[in-house]
Amino acid sequence: MQHSYVIKPKASRTFVASHKLFILCFGLLLCGTVHAADTVTVSSGVDYSTGDYGRVDNTNMLVVPFSVRYRTDVWTYKLATAHLYIEEGAGGVLIGGDFITNKTGQNNVSGMGDLIASAQYRFDTMTNLDTDFNLTGKVKLATADETKGLGTGSNDYTVELGVYQPLINNVDMFGSLGYRIKGDLPQTKLNNVWLGSVGLSFPWDGDTEFGLIYDFRQPTSARVPAISEVSSYWDWRIDSSWSLNTYTVFGLSDASPNFGVGTQISYSY
Numbered sequence: 001m002q003h004s005y006v007i008k009p010k011a012s013r014t015f016v017a018s019h020k021l022f023i024l025c026f027g028l029l030l031c032g033t034v035h036a037a038d039t040v041t042v043s044s045g046v047d048y049s050t051g052d053y054g055r056v057d058n059t060n061m062l063v064v065p066f067s068v069r070y071r072t073d074v075w076t077y078k079l080a081t082a083h084l085y086i087e088e089g090a091g092g093v094l095i096g097g098d099f100i101t102n103k104t105g106q107n108n109v110s111g112m113g114d115l116i117a118s119a120q121y122r123f124d125t126m127t128n129l130d131t132d133f134n135l136t137g138k139v140k141l142a143t144a145d146e147t148k149g150l151g152t153g154s155n156d157y158t159v160e161l162g163v164y165q166p167l168i169n170n171v172d173m174f175g176s177l178g179y180r181i182k183g184d185l186p187q188t189k190l191n192n193v194w195l196g197s198v199g200l201s202f203p204w205d206g207d208t209e210f211g212l213i214y215d216f217r218q219p220t221s222a223r224v225p226a227i228s229e230v231s232s233y234w235d236w237r238i239d240s241s242w243s244l245n246t247y248t249v250f251g252l253s254d255a256s257p258n259f260g261v262g263t264q265i266s267y268s269y
Contacts, residue, residue, distance in 0.1 A: 040070050041068070041069040041266050042067070042068050043065070043068075043266040044264065045065060045262060046063070047061075047262035048261055050258060053094045053254050059087065061087075063082050064083045076120040077118070078118045078120075081113060081115045081143070085110045087107065098185070100146065100149045103149075106148075109148040112143065119136070120135065121136075136158075152185055155183045171200060172200070172202075172203070176196055176197050178194070180193050190220040191220050193218035196217075210234055211232065211234075212231070215228070215231070225253045229252055244266075245264045
């Protein structure tokens with residue numbers, strides 16, 4: 001699962017423009033500019049994680065995410081951002097596996113995170129195997145304040161291939177493999193990385209599903225290890241419009257939190 005989601009003067013224009021874009025797109029969707037067969041989903045929730053990340057003191061992070069998704073027959077477009085509250089030991093914090101220096105001298109910082117825009121194309125199902133594929137392009141716009149350690153201050157670009165395969169006895173397998181072009185930190189060049197995930201889902205009935213996921217990502221620099229973590233989730237479709245997702249995360253490396261938990265509620269129309 002993903003956890004990581006006031007402005008430096010030189011970055012303020014980027015912040016304002018990017019979040020105006022988010023608000024504009026959200027407003028257009030709410031105004032009914034979609035076809036009857038398409039779906040708009042608005043989501044928010046809360047995410048808490050804690051970990052020592054290989055250091056003496058723990059870093060605690062509370063994230064309030066917000067996203068809007070527009071889905072057609074074969075395309076899905078999504079905009080996502082979050083408000084971050086970080087209580088750190090000293091000096092910096094790991095967000096998404098990147099060590100980001102906090103230059104304010106404060107142990108407690110908060111503010112808006114980066115803005116993430118993505119587009120996904122779903123391929124036709126392979127009828128004989130019931131296998132589904134999708135290709136996703138994602139851009140992380142550096143709208144977070146890097147002086148507070150809320151972001152790297154540079155954009156990232158990701159392309160990812162996903163696959164979904166029904167197995168037997170109501171068990172489904174899914175996974176992804178992607179490549180991320182990393183923007184550099186002010187004084188550190190970051191490596192481009194491979195990333196991937198694999199998981200199993202267990203539909204309980206038509207409205208409930210449980211799942212397990214393993215996530216991995218190569219290290220972006222010699223300063224931090226690779227991301228490695230497992231998570232479990234529970235999805236509940238409350239009715240035709242509302243759904244609830246809860247999850248827990250357990251880190252297997254110093255680039256991941258020791259433990260995380262979160263919930264997200266979504267409304268579709």
